[in-house]
Amino acid sequence: QVQLVQSGAEVKKPGASVKVSCKASGYTFTGYYMHWVRQAPGQGLEWMGWINPNSGGTNYAQKFQGRVTMTRDTSISTAYMELRSLRSDDTAMYYCARDPGHYCTSTGCYWSFDFWGQGTLVTVSS
Amino acid sequence: QSALTQPASVSGSPGQSITISCTGTSSDVGGYNYVCWYQQHPGKAPKLMIYEVTNRPSGVSSRFSGSKSGNTASLTISGLQAEDEADYYCSSYTSRSTGVLFGGGTKLTVL
Numbered sequence: 001q002v003q004l005v006q007s008g009a010e011v012k013k014p015g016a017s018v019k020v021s022c023k024a025s026g027y028t029f030t031g032y033y034m035h036w037v038r039q040a041p042g043q044g045l046e047w048m049g050w051i052n053p054n055s056g057g058t059n060y061a062q063k064f065q066g067r068v069t070m071t072r073d074t075s076i077s078t079a080y081m082e083l084r085s086l087r088s089d090d091t092a093m094y095y096c097a098r099d100p101g102h103y104c105t106s107t108g109c110y111w112s113f114d115f116w117g118q119g120t121l122v123t124v125s126s
Numbered sequence: 127q128s129a130l131t132q133p134a135s136v137s138g139s140p141g142q143s144i145t146i147s148c149t150g151t152s153s154d155v156g157g158y159n160y161v162c163w164y165q166q167h168p169g170k171a172p173k174l175m176i177y178e179v180t181n182r183p184s185g186v187s188s189r190f191s192g193s194k195s196g197n198t199a200s201l202t203i204s205g206l207q208a209e210d211e212a213d214y215y216c217s218s219y220t221s222r223s224t225g226v227l228f229g230g231g232t233k234l235t236v237l
Contacts, residue, residue: 044228044230045231047226059224059225061225097172108153108223110219112177112178113164118171
């Protein structure tokens with residue numbers, strides 16, 4: 001069965017960095033894009049970006065450009081999301097989510113997420 | 127980019143049917159038959175309930191159905207049950223970005 005297991009909760013000070021891992025099992029890791037979505041307390045879902053585990057190619061939401069890096073280690077079927085220069089408003093639950101298959105045109109895309117990690121709470125506080 | 131518009135809250139009694147709307151534009155919801163819906167219980171990760179407007183993943187109850195008319199997609203839950211109380215999010219194809227477009231979310235209360 002497909003599982004995405006994320007690393008544990010983190011507490012960071014403003015200005016620090018955090019790196020969250022997402023270990024996949026039960027399917028071919030390199031066959032499916034992996035996305036990262038976050039959710040601030042009491043707020044909605046916010047997409048951060050994706051990584052193609054096969055090629056390592058990435059696409060980040062404009063809001064996070066320059067502050068986020070998504071990587072993967074195919075030898076251990078694990079995706080990573082690093083967020084730098086943390087601020088208090090980065091306090092959120094961070095999820096990895098698998099894309100079962102997407103549709104893209106020259107200008108846009110449709111993505112859905114069939115499996116999600118359990119979430120990693122990142123708290124940014126001085 | 128602007129989120130898709132969902133009502134902040136809806137409610138219904140057990141056994142009733144409710145509909146949650148998700149309104150966009152011709153550049154997203156109205157442009158293609160690519161809309162999905164997620165259910166999120168408190169403290170849990172979202173769960174895919176509907177994809178490509180009308181399709182249910184394996185294991186999702188047939189009480190959940192999706193539809194679309196023009197720039198508005200809808201999620202209908204029939205035979206409402208207490209366990210359906212959750213937040214629901216829509217997501218759609220968008221021609222304005224290669225990223226993911228979410229709705230703001232709707233809190234469903236089962237009275």
